[in-house]
Amino acid sequence: MSLFDLKLKEIQEKLHKKEITVSDLVSESFNRIKAVDSEINAFLTLNEEAAKAQAKELDEKLDGNVSPLFGMPIGIKDNIVTKGLRTTCASQFLDNFTDPLYDATVVERLNSQNTVTIGKLNMDEFAMGSSTENSSYANTRNPWNTDHVPGGSSGGSAAAVAAGEVFFSLGSDTGGSIRQPAAFCGVVGLKPTYGLVSRFGLVAFASSLDQIGPITRSVEDNATLLQSIVGHDPMDSTSANVDVPNYSEGIESGVKGLRIAVPKEYLQEGVDPEVRDAVLTALKVYEDLGATWEEVSLPHSKYAVAAYYLLSSSEASANLARFDGVRYGVRTEKAENMIDMFKLSRSDGFGDEVKRRIMLGTFALSSGYYDAYYKKAQKARTLIKNDFEKVFEDYDVIIGPTTPTPAYKIGEKIDDPLTMYADDILTSPINLAGVPGLSIPCGFSKDGLPIGLQLIGKHFDEKTLYRVAYAYEQATDHHKKKPTLGGDR
Amino acid sequence: MSEISKEQVKHVAHLARLALSDEEVEKMTKQLGDIITYAELLNELDTDNVEPTTHVLELKNVMRKDEPREWIKSEDALKNAPDKKDGQFRVPSILE
Numbered sequence: 210m211s212l213f214d215l216k217l218k219e220i221q222e223k224l225h226k227k228e229i230t231v232s233d234l235v236s237e238s239f240n241r242i243k244a245v246d247s248e249i250n251a252f253l254t255l256n257e258e259a260a261k262a263q264a265k266e267l268d269e270k271l272d273g274n275v276s277p278l279f280g281m282p283i284g285i286k287d288n289i290v291t292k293g294l295r296t297t298c299a300s301q302f303l304d305n306f307t308d309p310l311y312d313a314t315v316v317e318r319l320n321s322q323n324t325v326t327i328g329k330l331n332m333d334e335f336a337m338g339s340s341t342e343n344s345s346y347a348n349t350r351n352p353w354n355t356d357h358v359p360g361g362s363s364g365g366s367a368a369a370v371a372a373g374e375v376f377f378s379l380g381s382d383t384g385g386s387i388r389q390p391a392a393f394c395g396v397v398g399l400k401p402t403y404g405l406v407s408r409f410g411l412v413a414f415a416s417s418l419d420q421i422g423p424i425t426r427s428v429e430d431n432a433t434l435l436q437s438i439v440g441h442d443p444m445d446s447t448s449a450n451v452d453v454p455n456y457s458e459g460i461e462s463g464v465k466g467l468r469i470a471v472p473k474e475y476l477q478e479g480v481d482p483e484v485r486d487a488v489l490t491a492l493k494v495y496e497d498l499g500a501t502w503e504e505v506s507l508p509h510s511k512y513a514v515a516a517y518y519l520l521s522s523s524e525a526s527a528n529l530a531r532f533d534g535v536r537y538g539v540r541t542e543k544a545e546n547m548i549d550m551f552k553l554s555r556s557d558g559f560g561d562e563v564k565r566r567i568m569l570g571t572f573a574l575s576s577g578y579y580d581a582y583y584k585k586a587q588k589a590r591t592l593i594k595n596d597f598e599k600v601f602e603d604y605d606v607i608i609g610p611t612t613p614t615p616a617y618k619i620g621e622k623i624d625d626p627l628t629m630y631a632d633d634i635l636t637s638p639i640n641l642a643g644v645p646g647l648s649i650p651c652g653f654s655k656d657g658l659p660i661g662l663q664l665i666g667k668h669f670d671e672k673t674l675y676r677v678a679y680a681y682e683q684a685t686d687h688h689k690k691k692p693t694l695g696g697d698r
Numbered sequence: 699m700s701e702i703s704k705e706q707v708k709h710v711a712h713l714a715r716l717a718l719s720d721e722e723v724e725k726m727t728k729q730l731g732d733i734i735t736y737a738e739l740l741n742e743l744d745t746d747n748v749e750p751t752t753h754v755l756e757l758k759n760v761m762r763k764d765e766p767r768e769w770i771k772s773e774d775a776l777k778n779a780p781d782k783k784d785g786q787f788r789v790p791s792i793l794e
Contacts, residue, residue, distance in 0.1 A: 308777050310770050403754050417753065446760040447753075515737040526714060533715070535787050540780035547792045552717040564716055568707070568726060569733055571714040585740050587750030592743065594751060627732055643754025668755065 212237045213373045214691070217277065217430045220376075224271060224280060231271070231280030231325065234376070235264040238282040238327045241374045245694040248355055250347040251369040253287050254295045255328040263325050270323070277433055278322040284369045284378040287329040288336055289313045289421065290410040294326070298412050299344040300334045302538045302558025313410020314445070315379060315421050315438045322437050327375050330365030334560045335529065336386055336414045338362050339632050342623045343562045350619070351393060352692040353658055357616040360390030366424050367394040371692055377425040377434055381411055383418045384517050385611075385636025388648035391424055392611035392661020395650045395690070397431045397678070398424045400636075402669045403643035404449035406435075407442030413528040415521035416447070418640040427688060428649060428678045432456035435671065454672050464680045465499035468604045474510035475609030475635055484610045487652040487660040492608065494684050495677075505604070507596040510638055512589045514630055517637035519573050519586035526570030532558065565626060594642040601667050606677050610635055611648040611661030639665055647674045650687040659687075702731045 212220060212234060223229045239257055246252055260282070267280050285291060288298045292312045297303040312320065319326075333343035341349040341364025349364040351357040352372040359368040363380030367390035370378050380387040382400035391398025399422040406421045413419060423434035436457070441450040471492065476485050492502050534540035534554030541557050544550035559567070573582040600607060612635060622629045639646040644665055651662035662681070666674045682688055707727045711718045718726060772785060781788040 306778055310774055310777070404757075443762065447757065449755060449757075509743075512740055512743060515739045518733065519737055519740075530715075534780060535789055536775070537778035538780070544790055546790050548715070549717075550790050551715040555715055556717040559716075564718075564722075565726065565729060565733075567714050567716065568710055568730060572702075572706075572710045572730065572734070575710060575713060582734075582737065584750055585743075585745060586737075587752070588745035588748040589740050589743055590751040591748050592745070594754060626729055627736055630733075641751075641754075 211241070211373045213376050213426070216427060217281070217376070217433055220281070221277065221279065231264040231267040232261070234280055234282055235260050235325055235327070238375055241372070242327075245372055246374060248695050249350045249352055249359070249368050249372055251330055251349050251365040251372065251374060252284070252328045253297060253299065253331050253346055253365070256294055256326050260325050260327055267323055267325070274323065276322045278319070278324050278437055281324050281376050282327045283319060283324045284327050284330045284366060284375040285316065286332055286363050286366045286378070286380045288332060288381055288412040289316060289379060290412065291316055291326060291329065294329065296329065296412070298335045299332045299346055300558060300560070300563070301345045302532050302555070304539055306537055311410065314407035314442045316410065318438050330363070330369055330378060332365055333362035334563050335412070335525070336362040336381055336383055337525070337562050337566050339385065339389055339629055340619075340623065341365065342619065343560060345560050348619055351616045351658070352694055353395065353616070354656070356618055357658065358393065358619050360393035360616060362386040363424065364390045367391050367396055367398065370394070370396045370424050370426060372694060373691070377423060377430060379421055379438075380424050381419055381421050382640065383415050383521055384633045384640050387422045387424060388611050388636050388646055388661065388663060389632070391648040393616035393659065395659030395687070395692070396424055396426055397428055397650070398422065398648050399431055399435060399671065399674070400639060400646045401435065401439070401671060402449070402645045404447055405439050405645075405669065405671070407445040407448045409442055409444035415524035416528065417524060418521055428675055428682045429457060429460060432460060432675045449669070451669055456672055456675055460675050460679045462676060463498065464495060464677055467495070467500035467606065467677060469495060469500055469502035470505040470600050470604035470607045471502050472507040472510065472607060472609055473504050474507055479613050479634070480610060481614040483654045484612070484614060484660050488608070488610050488662060491651045491662050491681060494681055498680055498684060502608070505600050507600065507638065509589065509592045509596050510634070513593055513638040513641060514634055516586040516589040516593065517633060517641060518569065518630055519582050520590065520641075522566040522570035523573045523583050524570065526567045526574060529563070529567055562626070590641045593638050597642040597644055606673060607665040609663050611663040612636070615654045615656070615658035615660055635663065644668055645671050645674060647678055649678045649682060651681070652687055653690070702727060702734060
């Protein structure tokens with residue numbers, strides 16, 4: 210039994226009753242990491258000394274503190290900047306970036322809630338990938354079966370939570386990078402509405418699509434973690450200035466009368482029969498709880514992957530221009546002039562997938578091709594967004610699978626970029642439309658790998674997603690299963 | 699079927715400030731060609747009367763007053779620099 214098997218509220222109660230200390234919680238994290246991380250490689254950098262010192266300080270400050278996250282061990286994806294704590298984006302280009310100068314807004318907000326940062330989590334380099342195999346350091350492995358990928362790009366963030374190395378974590382999602390690894394690792398992951406969470410201090414991949422979001426074991430804890438990071442930030446001009454509701458309030462009020470839309474395109478050919486069956490079984494649970502569901506169409510779904518890769522790569526090609534070897538990062542020794550210094554530093558520092566996306570984006574934005582590719586994709590984006598708006602005129606929530614298949618084997622898809630890209634078919638439309646998407650566990654394949662259910666909501670309607678997810682979680686037991694790692698044997 | 703030539707790949711690599719080996723150019727020509735051919739799926743769509751999405755939310759220009767405030771000090775900004783001199787970032791020569 211791990212302390213992290215408890216709910217956040219239960220841990221807080223134990224803390225305030227002095228049954229446990231923050232130091233116990235932090236030790237739980239590091240002990241677990243020492244026992245199992247060599248099997249799953251979720252962490253790139255540990256913050257052990259500082260975290261343990263902070264835990265001691267917090268133990269003195271406990272009395273009267275009302276933070277719902279007090280002393281909770283958290284892992285941070287390595288593309289979220291942490292002051293003084295190495296931040297690499299899993300890229301050799303930032304291998305020496307050991308002393309970032311400021312905290313991302315989300316990290317600042319967590320610090321003010323007295324969470325304890327345990328370390329930085331592995332990912333696909335610059336968040337480009339769906340399996341964490343594009344990390345330049347190590348393959349993170351799926352805690353349920355270490356021959357399989359954990360998903361990506363937030364593979365470390367999902368694996369660390371599933372393996373009980375941290376209580377919860379932050380990831381980032383540009384085309385599925387929180388929801389897909391959450392589904393593959395059997396945990397709860399939210400991609401918030403675009404603009405709900407500040408992107409200040411998130412190393413930009415595709416600025417019109419990127420969002421930071423929470424990964425947790427339970428739905429309720431996900432809502433609490435989201436609550437602590439949302440809200441307008443003057444440092445991010447795209448951060449929305451909207452009223453933030455209390456996401457936990459009314460979370461238990463059920464789904465009676467809820468109108469669910471199920472896009473037929475999300476259960477078509479290409480979706481594994483086991484995944485399809487798990488989704489249909491989940492819909493039956495919702496029926497039993499008093500909701501109704503109907504099949505609908507999101508007719509432009511099949512164009513989402515093409516539009517997504519053109520747009521995200523175009524934005525990436527501009528965003529990654531900052532990695533020039535002048536102000537930070539690794540600079541080549543080989544160059545004698547400025548242009549060669551840029552070119553060689555970037556070519557040495559970036560991995561294959563990053564180069565491929567920069568090339569695709571530069572091509573799509575280049576003179577003579579802009580209208581045919583970039584602008585065409587922006588127009589397709591409008592059609593995809595309109596599909597969602599139309600469905601939400603008549604329905605409260607859209608439900609389907611998070612991924613077409615459970616986690617595949619390491620090495621299975623890495624040599625074929627297009628096959629890997631096709632996997633984003635069920636998650637990338639959500640980013641293009643800017644709406645929120647939540648993945649929750651909804652069963653296991655016959656091989657024992659988790660399957661994820663995706664709940665999609667209206668802009669800024671995370672509250673409904675949590676209520677709907679909570680009802681399912683309470684009615685089922687999937688979330689109670691835990692992976693067995695070597696340290697457990 | 700969209701063909702992309704090795705010359706185009708080299709040109710784009712220069713624009714992107716990437717130095718690709720001959721082997722990488724070869725591989726990239728094939729892979730980019732495949733990806734672009736796939737992306738041409740979008741040509742099925744009639745988008746003549748469709749506005750391109752510039753932002754997913756109703757967002758107007760966000761303005762703020764242009765006022766100086768405390769931020770990172772220059773000595774701190776230099777901390778992660780690969781090369782520096784006299785309080786400045788140092789780079790190789792730009793002119794021959």
